[in-house]
Amino acid sequence: MCDFCAKHGNGGKWYENVENYARKMYRIRRAGKDLQMGDVQNLIESILDEAIEARGLSDPKNYEEVKARVESMVLPAHFGQVVTLEEVEKILDIAYPIARITCICRRRSRGVKDEENFFCMGIGVGMYKWEKWPENYRGGIHFMAPNEAKEWIREVNKKGAVHSFWVFGTPYIGGICNCEYPSCIGMRMRLDYDIKLFMKGEKVAQIDYEKCNGCGICLKRCQFGAITYEVALDRVSINQKKCFGCGLCATQCKPSAIIMRDRVNIPGLSKEW
Amino acid sequence: MVEINISREKCKNPLECAICLRICPTAVFYAYPYKFNMFEETPLEEYVLTPRFKLLCTACYECVKLCPNNAIEIKL
Numbered sequence: 001m002c003d004f005c006a007k008h009g010n011g012g013k014w015y016e017n018v019e020n021y022a023r024k025m026y027r028i029r030r031a032g033k034d035l036q037m038g039d040v041q042n043l044i045e046s047i048l049d050e051a052i053e054a055r056g057l058s059d060p061k062n063y064e065e066v067k068a069r070v071e072s073m074v075l076p077a078h079f080g081q082v083v084t085l086e087e088v089e090k091i092l093d094i095a096y097p098i099a100r101i102t103c104i105c106r107r108r109s110r111g112v113k114d115e116e117n118f119f120c121m122g123i124g125v126g127m128y129k130w131e132k133w134p135e136n137y138r139g140g141i142h143f144m145a146p147n148e149a150k151e152w153i154r155e156v157n158k159k160g161a162v163h164s165f166w167v168f169g170t171p172y173i174g175g176i177c178n179c180e181y182p183s184c185i186g187m188r189m190r191l192d193y194d195i196k197l198f199m200k201g202e203k204v205a206q207i208d209y210e211k212c213n214g215c216g217i218c219l220k221r222c223q224f225g226a227i228t229y230e231v232a233l234d235r236v237s238i239n240q241k242k243c244f245g246c247g248l249c250a251t252q253c254k255p256s257a258i259i260m261r262d263r264v265n266i267p268g269l270s271k272e273w
Numbered sequence: 274m275v276e277i278n279i280s281r282e283k284c285k286n287p288l289e290c291a292i293c294l295r296i297c298p299t300a301v302f303y304a305y306p307y308k309f310n311m312f313e314e315t316p317l318e319e320y321v322l323t324p325r326f327k328l329l330c331t332a333c334y335e336c337v338k339l340c341p342n343n344a345i346e347i348k349l
Contacts, residue, residue, distance in 0.1 A: 108304050
């Protein structure tokens with residue numbers, strides 16, 4: 001996102017900056033000052049519950065207050081941003097080691113068994129000590145070579161999972177999630193409760209009306225309800241306001257009619273994250 | 274708003290069973306470790322089922338019908 005790229009990007013996109021994958025290696029921990037990830041997770045869970053409650057009471061003023069509190073807490077600690085397949089591949093070239101771990105959201109919201117639940121990708125040195133957190137270590141860990149990881153990520157992309165990278169203490173990037181609605185809690189909070197735990201990506205999809213043949217494959221792949229089929233035109237149309245820039249529609253578009261444009265170059269969208 | 278009550282006595286192991294978690298059309302349910310300790314693996318029996326996203330409940334009664342322990346109650 002613009003201010004994150006300005007602050008942590010070192011002149012480029014912030015997730016392409018090598019420093020953001022290494023910070024933990026050099027960070028000196030101060031006793032009592034650093035929150036442990038488990039504590040943060042717990043805090044976020046409870047504050048999300050509060051937001052859900054506030055929404056239920058339909059008191060808009062209170063809800064805005066809670067929402068602001070959640071966002072101020074989440075931004076320095078733990079949030080995700082959507083990335084396209086190409087961007088994930090770039091990240092996999094930078095970060096090491098790469099490991100597949102079980103997805104916490106899918107376990108808790110859909111009861112997916114650990115053996116079938118290796119959808120999350122942990123990246124960076126944190127993975128070497130992942131077993132220190134047994135609750136999250138459930139099911140174990142599979143380390144992967146970068147090429148193997150890319151092959152796997154292409155496979156889940158084909159199946160239709162939205163990729164996003166997550167920070168663990170901003171700007172340290174420590175994981176790539178492969179999610180879908182509604183089992184992903186981050187996506188859910190964003191889409192159902194409008195809480196920015198899950199940010200839009202740097203790209204936005206745009207349709208090339210000349211090339212689109214109206215096959216509608218992209219319709220099935222959009223998790224955000226941004227694509228509709230226009231019957232009279234026999235074309236699809238993409239609502240860029242709803243688009244999160246995951247690029248799932250573009251990767252399976254046979255006539256390559258979907259272009260992923262940079263969000264910052266579209267004035268009406270450059271501040272929507 | 275729909276009110277969903279889950280009996281903890283009847284619902285012993287939500288992750289093992291996971292029927293309601295899987296069939297809910299709007300994925301209302303959520304199972305979490307009741308006493309979360311990051312340095313210990315919580316046994317599955319200590320996971321607790323809650324209707325976390327109850328705002329989205331449509332009261333279709335699928336979970337009430339399918340729960341093998343009759344642990345779920347919906348009030349309109």
